[in-house]
Amino acid sequence: MEEILKSIAAEIVRQDDWGKTAQYIPELASVDPQQFGISVCLADGRLISAGAATKPFSVQSITKVFALVAALGRVGDQLWSRVGREPSGNSFDSVVLLERELGRPRNPYVNAGAIVTTDALLSGREPKMALAEILGLIRHMSESDSIYINETVAASEQETGARNKALAYYLKSHGNLNSDPELTLGTYFHQCAIEMTTDQLAMAGRSLAGLKGAPKVISRQRARRVNALMMTCGHYDGSGDFAFRVGLPGKSGVGGGILAIAPNVASIAIWSPGLNLYGNSHAGTRAAEMLSNATKWSVF
Ligand code: GLU
DSSP states (O other): OOHHHHHHHHHHTSOOOOOOOOSSHHHHHSOEEEOOEEEEEESOOEEEEEEETOEEEEEEGGHHHHHHHHHHHGGGGGGGTTTTSSSOOOOOOHHHHHHHTTTTOOTTTTTHHHHHHHHHTTTSSSSSHHHHHHHHHHHHHHHHHOEEEEEHHHHHHHHHHHHHHHHHHHHHHHOOSSSSHHHHHHHHHHTTTTEHHHHHHHHHHHHHHHHOOOOSSSSSHHHHHHHHHHHHHGGGHHHHHHHHHHSSSEEOOSSSEEEEEEETTTTEEEEOOOBOSSSBHHHHHHHHHHHHHHHHHOOO
16 A cells, blocks of 8 residues: 555656646635645554645535534434435536525535535534534544644635625525524634645544444444445536546545545545646546556445
8 A cells, every 4th residue: 555655646746737726715726736645544544645644734625524424413314304415516616506496405515515514513503612513523533633723714715705605695595594694604614624634634534434443423324325425426516527537435625635435445535736627636536546446446
């Protein structure tokens, strides 16, 4: 595994096209796109990494997976009355389907669905309580207390997040947001601004992969469902392409991170900030494909 990761990192570093960082969040736009890190936690408990695996980056939408785990723990399957389980085939911040489907987002991994999930976690509490729950869960799953929220990134998104604000108010108009939209949005932006290294993220994925020694935060049946949604919806309108090329449940974030799960075998975290047209890490997707080819971990 060490050799595989080293050779993937070496190949990525040689590439010409690194993609483009997320331009709509100024703090992310200014990150150097030519960075790469990869970490793998194996079933025997080993953590193996290559590249910039100890550099914190903005995990952004990958937190939607942890928020979903927390919300399911809090409200259980009732959550599915407010958010669906189908791929959207649309971009992560699309408003189109929400209008057609009367304010019930397609799935918990598009922005509208994640805003509903965060709202379910908020449920009348102070935003800092909901954030403490998400951050506490992530710290517990990764066995790392140093994980934090980058306030500058949260403020940057708050300033430019007009589309997410539109989504939240639209959800409210359909009665699918319980809290004040500004409170839910503030919680959502702060949740997205959590920073982790690929080492920490790979550790956090162990419970979803069902690896021995992972903190027991979710039942196997629920983990299978969370993973199924990662496979079908985790890369937005690039989910089909990710399944085709990598064949593993995966969740991307516009910070350039990817969490991929090889059930019962490994938890994988990859980071490279340059994105492709779908808003998923360009080099990260290439690296995930190389890893899947080398290990034959595709579930298909
Ligand atoms: N905070 C980002 C947004 O809401 C998350 C999107 C992503 O990571 O895909 O636009």
